[in-house]
Amino acid sequence: MQTLLAEAFGPLVVAFMIFVAVVGGRRLVHQFRNRLTPDQIQAARDSFRSRLIHPNSSQVEQGIAASLPERLITLYDDHATILTEQIEIRRPTANPENPAELQNPAEWIEAFLPLDLESQKYAIDLPAQGWGKGFSFATDGEGNFYWIPAGESRQADAPVYFAHTDPPANEQVAASLDEFLSWPRIVHSTEVEINP
Numbered sequence: 001m002q003t004l005l006a007e008a009f010g011p012l013v014v015a016f017m018i019f020v021a022v023v024g025g026r027r028l029v030h031q032f033r034n035r036l037t038p039d040q041i042q043a044a045r046d047s048f049r050s051r052l053i054h055p056n057s058s059q060v061e062q063g064i065a066a067s068l069p070e071r072l073i074t075l076y077d078d079h080a081t082i083l084t085e086q087i088e089i090r091r092p093t094a095n096p097e098n099p100a101e102l103q104n105p106a107e108w109i110e111a112f113l114p115l116d117l118e119s120q121k122y123a124i125d126l127p128a129q130g131w132g133k134g135f136s137f138a139t140d141g142e143g144n145f146y147w148i149p150a151g152e153s154r155q156a157d158a159p160v161y162f163a164h165t166d167p168p169a170n171e172q173v174a175a176s177l178d179e180f181l182s183w184p185r186i187v188h189s190t191e192v193e194i195n196p
Contacts, residue, residue: 048114049083051116052076052114053076053079053082053083055073056117057073057076057115059116059117060115060116063117063120064133064135064150065133066150066151066152067150067152067153067155068148068150069149069150069154069155069156069157070154071156071158071177071178072137072148072158072177075137081181084189085189086108086109086111086187086189087109087186088106088185088186088187089106089108089183089184089185090105090106090184090185090186091105091174092184107146107162107173107183108140109139109140110138110139110140110142111139112137112138113137113138115137119136120135120136123139123145123147124145126147126163129163129168129170131163131170132149133151134147134149134150135147135148135150136163140162143165143166144162144165146160146161146162146173147160147161148160148161149161157177157178158177159173159174159175160172160173160177160179
């Protein structure tokens with residue numbers, strides 16, 4: 001009986017192991033061939049940073065068919081802020097929505113997103129989640145985004161929300177972008193360069 005099982009399933013096991021080895025090998029070769037050179041990585045980073053300091057709010061407003069808050073547009077004039085990465089922002093007072101918290105939780109911004117439609121291709125689809133029109137202006141680096149709603153007419157400012165992807169959830173972080181940006185912050189990035 002054992003001989004029969006070995007003769008029947010042995011070739012299948014060997015074939016499966018060969019298949020796994022070939023697929024794994026092809027994946028390694030693909031990754032090796034398609035890895036970026038240091039110059040390509042720097043060029044991509046420079047392109048991203050250039051998009052950050054050259055916002056295109058009219059393109060975004062046309063694309064989402066809504067007006068962005070004035071405070072969001074002026075944020076992109078502050079190059080020192082939008083070019084900064086790895087920012088820890090803490091609410092200066094207790095969270096009024098959750099007074100039972102023992103400490104003020106930190107908000108983490110891995111990077112700001114350029115004010116263009118290209119950056120929104122990789123963000124959460126806000127209308128599809130039922131959260132309305134808006135713009136994701138920053139990411140925590142783990143697939144979650146800070147966003148601000150857009151309206152039919154231009155507002156001076158708007159609340160800041162944090163959209164989780166797994167599981168999908170949306171929570172208000174601050175009553176306004178101005179308030180959010182006024183909170184104390186610690187920059188953990190060692191590199192901050194401003195080149196227009």
